[in-house]
Every structure is written in C-alpha cells, then in structure tokens.
Amino acid sequence: MHYVSTRGHSGRKQFCETLLEGLAPDGGLYVPETYPRVDDATLDAWRALSYPSLAFEVLSLYIGDIPSADLKAICEKTYTPEVFGSPKIAPLRQLGKGLHLQELSNGPTLAFKDMAMQLLGNLLEYELARRHEDLNILGATSGDTGSAAEYAMRGKRGVRVFMLSPRGRMSAFQQAQMFSLQDSNIHNITIDGVFDNCQDIVKRVSSDLEFKQRYRIGAVNSINWARLLAQVVYYFYGYLQATERRSAGASFTVPSGNFGNICAGHVARMMGLPISRLVLATNENDVLDEFFRTGIYRVRSRTDTLETSSPSMDISKASNLERFVFDLLGRDAGRTKLLFEDQLRERGAFDLSGDPCFADAAARFGFRSGRSTHADRLATIRDTWGRYDTMIDPHTADGVTVAHMHGSPGEPMIVLETALPIKFAATIREALGREPDRPARFDGIEDLPKRVEALPADAQAVKNYIARIAQTH
Ligand SMILES: Cc1ncc(COP(=O)(O)O)c(C=O)c1O
Numbered sequence: 361m362h363y364v365s366t367r368g369h370s371g372r373k374q375f376c377e378t379l380l381e382g383l384a385p386d387g388g389l390y391v392p393e394t395y396p397r398v399d400d401a402t403l404d405a406w407r408a409l410s411y412p413s414l415a416f417e418v419l420s421l422y423i424g425d426i427p428s429a430d431l432k433a434i435c436e437k438t439y440t441p442e443v444f445g446s447p448k449i450a451p452l453r454q455l456g457k458g459l460h461l462q463e464l465s466n467g468p469t470l471a472f473k474d475m476a477m478q479l480l481g482n483l484l485e486y487e488l489a490r491r492h493e494d495l496n497i498l499g500a501t502s503g504d505t506g507s508a509a510e511y512a513m514r515g516k517r518g519v520r521v522f523m524l525s526p527r528g529r530m531s532a533f534q535q536a537q538m539f540s541l542q543d544s545n546i547h548n549i550t551i552d553g554v555f556d557n558c559q560d561i562v563k564r565v566s567s568d569l570e571f572k573q574r575y576r577i578g579a580v581n582s583i584n585w586a587r588l589l590a591q592v593v594y595y596f597y598g599y600l601q602a603t604e605r606r607s608a609g610a611s612f613t614v615p616s617g618n619f620g621n622i623c624a625g626h627v628a629r630m631m632g633l634p635i636s637r638l639v640l641a642t643n644e645n646d647v648l649d650e651f652f653r654t655g656i657y658r659v660r661s662r663t664d665t666l667e668t669s670s671p672s673m674d675i676s677k678a679s680n681l682e683r684f685v686f687d688l689l690g691r692d693a694g695r696t697k698l699l700f701e702d703q704l705r706e707r708g709a710f711d712l713s714g715d716p717c718f719a720d721a722a723a724r725f726g727f728r729s730g731r732s733t734h735a736d737r738l739a740t741i742r743d744t745w746g747r748y749d750t751m752i753d754p755h756t757a758d759g760v761t762v763a764h765m766h767g768s769p770g771e772p773m774i775v776l777e778t779a780l781p782i783k784f785a786a787t788i789r790e791a792l793g794r795e796p797d798r799p800a801r802f803d804g805i806e807d808l809p810k811r812v813e814a815l816p817a818d819a820q821a822v823k824n825y826i827a828r829i830a831q832t833h
C-alpha cells in the first residue's frame with residue numbers, strides 16, 4: 361500500500377514514511393491510494409477475533425513495510441487488558457433498545473485518544489530504533505490529544521514531545537494531567553489563543569521543510585494517517601459486537617471536533633463495513649454540522665470560537681475534513697488544494713452547496729449531522745444517568761443527544777464514548793449534583809507541581825523554543 365497527498369504532491373509514500381512525516385510536504389494530508397475492501401466472508405471470520413488480532417488484520421491491509429511478525433507483536437503489546445481495563449479493550453454497553461455506547465476511554469488518560477496514541481507510541485519507538493533516528497513531535501491539543509500523546513511517549517527513547525494547548529481553555533483535570541508531567545522529553549506550551557491557533561502553528565512549522573528536516577519534526581495529531589488507521593479498528597470491533605449476521609446494518613454517532621474520529625468511520629465504511637449512517641455531533645461550535653447540512657464550510661475566527669462545556673470539541677477548523685472532501689470530489693487533488701489552500705486562505709470559506717458531488721453526499725457516504733447545546737448536554741447526562749445508570753461525559757453527551765435525532769428502529773446505533781466524566785467534573789456536578797468517579801491513580805493530581813511554558817500565537821516563537829531545547833539536550 362502506498363500513500364498520496366490530498367493536495368497532489370508527486371511522492372508516493374510507504375506507511376512508515378507517513379508515520380514519521382505527519383503532514384505531506386505540500387501541506388496536504390496523506391491518504392491511502394485506495395481503500396482495501398473487506399468482503400462479507402472476511403468480516404464474518406473476524407467476529408471471533410480478539411481486539412489485538414483484529415487490529416493486526418486491519419493494519420496489515422495498510423502497512424506493507426513492517427514485517428508481519430513485528431506488527432503482530434506491536435498490536436499484542438499495545439492492546440492489553442492491563443492498559444485498557446478489560447479483555448475486550450473497546451466493549452459495547454447497551455443503553456436503551458438498539459442504543460449502545462462503545463467504551464473507548466478506559467486507557468491511561470481516560471479518553472478515546474489512547475486507543476490510537478498507545479499504538480502510535482509503540483510504532484514510533486519501533487521505527488525510530490530501526491532507523492537509528494530520533495523525532496521531535498509537535499502537537500496541538502484542546503485537552504485530550506495532549507495527555508494521550510504525552511502518556512504514550514513519556515520515557516520513549518528517541519522521542520521528544522512539544523505540545524501546544526490553548527491557554528485557560530482546558531478543564532482543570534486535563535491541565536493537571538499534562539502539566540504535572542516532569543519527564544525530560546515532555547514539553548508543554550500554552551498558547552495565547554484557541555485550539556485552531558495551536559493547530560495552525562503546527563501546520564506552519566511542519567510546512568517549513570528546511571526546519572522540519574533540520575529538527576526532525578513529526579506529528580501525532582490526527583493529521584498523521586497512523587492515528588486514523590488505529591481508530592478504524594474500533595469501528596469494525598463495535599460493528600461486530602452489535603450485529604449477529606452478515607451484512608446487517610449499524611450506525612455510529614461520533615462527537616466531533618477535528619473530524620478525525622468520524623473520518624476513521626468514513627474509512628471503515630469505504631472498506632465495506634456496512635455502516636448505514638455516520639452521524640456527526642457537534643457542540644455550539646457547529647462548523648461541521650453546518651457543512652453537512654448546507655455544503656458551506658465556513659471557518660470561524662478565534663473570537664467566534666465559543667468556550668463550551670465540551671471544550672475538547674471547541675474547534676472551528678477541522679483538519680480531517682480535507683480527507684473526506686478529497687473523496688467527495690472523486691479524489692481530485694487539484695480541486696482539494698484549491699478549496700483548502702486558496703479559498704480558505706482568501707475567503708475563510710468554501711461552498712459546495714451547488715456542486716453535484718454534494719447533492720448525493722448523504723446517500724453515497726452515509727453522513728448525517730446535528731448540534732447540541734449546554735442545556736442538551738446537561739439534560740442528556742441526567743437522562744442517561746437516571747434511565748441507564750450510566751454516567752457520561754459532556755462530549756459523549758453531545759453524541760447521545762444527536763444520536764436520538766437520527767436513530768432508526770430495528771438497527772443498532774453505536775455512540776462512541778470519547779472521554780470519562782472525571783475529566784469534566786464541573787459539568788457533571790452541574791448536571792447531577794455529585795462528583796464523578798475518580799480512578800485512584802489520579803487522586804490529588806490537580807495539586808501536583810506544574811511544568812509549562814507560555815508563548816504567543818506565533819510559529820516563529822515556537823520554532824525558537826524547539827531549537828533551543830533541541831540544542832541543549
Ligand atoms: C473528548 C473528546 N470528544 C470528541 C473529540 C472530537 O474528536 P475529533 O477531533 O476526532 O473529531 C475530542 C477531540 O478530538 C475529544 O477530546
């Protein structure tokens with residue numbers, strides 16, 4: 361399998377090259393040249409597999425440059441009950457009739473990001489050792505990618521992490537998870553801005569090819585194809601748990617911000633997984649809901665990006681939409697580049713409402729969407745607690761709220777759980793008047809000493825910081 365850039369760069373890359381490069385040299389995102397198809401018989405055979413074995417099967421379809429035995433060992437080392445809290449790794453929990461929650465947040469940092477980031481840590485360690493190289497990872501987080509990346513990379517040989525986060529925009533627990541880490545290879549940087557400013561800086565630094573090469577800059581955000589690939593696995597696993605027979609349909613609802621998680625669902629569907637509907641749920645920052653309803657993609661400014669009670673989804677510029685639009689446009693890299701480079705830069709928006717490709721997008725790709733508000737989140741947290749004895753976090757609540765708008769009788773609807781409630785205790789207290797459960801290993805985390813640097817929203821300032829740290833270590 362080879363990978364190409366959504367913006368048409370001429371290079372065809374192997375998986376491990378994309379793993380280390382992150383962003384393509386032309387600023388585009390790597391996608392597989394084709395989506396491998398999984399037929400009904402194969403899907404049926406996969407019903408019996410454990411999570412690590414299923415991960416190995418799915419990853420093998422996309423990774424041609426790691427020997428099978430090594431890839432299998434990496435999957436087995438990554439997806440263990442000790443790390444993910446249960447032998448099933450990503451179990452389904454039934455809520456109502458036909459409504460399921462897929463538990464993805466039982467890993468080290470209590471968010472779905474661990475599902476991919478733990479694998480990425482092991483893949484990077486393997487590949488860097490094989491090449492005798494090291495890597496400076498530059499990332500952006502609105503709260504969960506940062507801690508998941510740092511927990512996955514701490515102590516890993518050859519890897520240093522520089523993580524940008526929007527100052528004051530994350531929950532107290534999220535900040536404590538990241539800023540209390542004292543490992544010498546972990547560097548937290550708060551930026552005066554919102555998540556989109558952090559992500560813009562990551563892209564700007566990664567697009568300076570001379571700097572990128574000199575300081576060996578890599579990425580762990582979902583701009584890195586390996587992140588998405590790891591997330592494809594749990595769609596297969598969730599589907600196989602929710603259905604009993606060949607080619608039965610099932611739908612997924614996915615709380616969305618950077619469009620990474622649901623883009624993995626799109627990939628699974630393109631591989632032939634019988635997903636009827638892929639329902640995208642946003643909070644009040646509803647850029648993506650607007651796009652799927654109207655065909656108009658209109659990025660919001662920093663001041664128009666609202667601070668909500670599902671803060672990890674306070675994103676107004678969704679990187680991975682580019683991967684979906686590339687497919688929507690029939691894989692026309694020239695048009696994708698025009699939309700995501702020229703039109704977004706010049707107008708901050710593009711409009712596909714009159715384009716024939718958008719007219720049948722819902723039918724062809726299964727997307728539906730909806731938005732949820734603070735009041736919806738509180739009501740859904742209360743309802744899910746009262747009716748199903750299950751406490752969900754505000755992001756998952758956005759998912760459950762929107763899933764109720766798009767359910768189809770007789771067909772399973774799987775909502776992806778994206779974090780545990782303890783990460784957002786203030787909203788849980790507001791909804792339920794009680795504290796969420798706290799795993800003992802996080803007792804008192806908010807009181808630990810913090811190590812964090814503050815920088816302006818300026819790519820050059822971040823480059824200077826990376827250069828200084830890289831030279832002194
Ligand atoms: C808890 C939580 N829910 C949902 C999302 C949205 O996921 P994505 O950015 O992959 O769309 C994020 C962040 O990405 C998150 O941290």
Ligand SMILES: N[C@@H](CCOP(=O)(O)O)C(=O)O
Pocket residue numbers: 500501502503504505506555580581582583617618620621672673
């Ligand atoms: N919500 C994320 C933002 C970054 O998303 P990613 O999937 O691109 O890593 C976060 O919590 O940091």
